[in-house]
Amino acid sequence: MMFSENHELSEQERTALAALPRELTPSDLLEERVVRALKSEGHFNRATRGRSQWTRAIVRIAAAIALFAGGVATGHYALSQPDTEKQTAPVNQASVSKPVPQNTSGAQTVKNSETVVAEREMWL
Numbered sequence: 001m002m003f004s005e006n007h008e009l010s011e012q013e014r015t016a017l018a019a020l021p022r023e024l025t026p027s028d029l030l031e032e033r034v035v036r037a038l039k040s041e042g043h044f045n046r047a048t049r050g051r052s053q054w055t056r057a058i059v060r061i062a063a064a065i066a067l068f069a070g071g072v073a074t075g076h077y078a079l080s081q082p083d084t085e086k087q088t089a090p091v092n093q094a095s096v097s098k099p100v101p102q103n104t105s106g107a108q109t110v111k112n113s114e115t116v117v118a119e120r121e122m123w124l
Contacts, residue, residue: 009017026034038044
């Protein structure tokens with residue numbers, strides 16, 4: 001039963017409540033069982049735990065570097081390919097208009113509509 005604010009304790013009840021022990025010391029058997037369980041899980045072996053933490057950290061860093069390098073290599077490969085090889089998905093012919101004519105110097109100032117549509121579809 002929980003203490004209720006509506007119920008006043010008598011002086012004798014307060015004295016009895018104050019005399020109750022606030023904590024109990026665990027038995028030696030319980031302490032032995034807890035220590036044995038912690039040792040079996042490897043909580044007291046510092047050398048093994050330290051190595052495994054360093055190993056996990058090194059593996060995670062190496063994986064992050066590999067992912068980053070793979071992304072950079074993929075981007076470099078995609079940018080180095082000519083425009084005709086970049087477009088692998090079929091383009092909806094209804095949405096493609098005629099290409100913009102090139103200027104006299106041979107450089108194209110505006111990408112043709114087909115490339116714009118293909119790039120847009122790639123990002124969707």
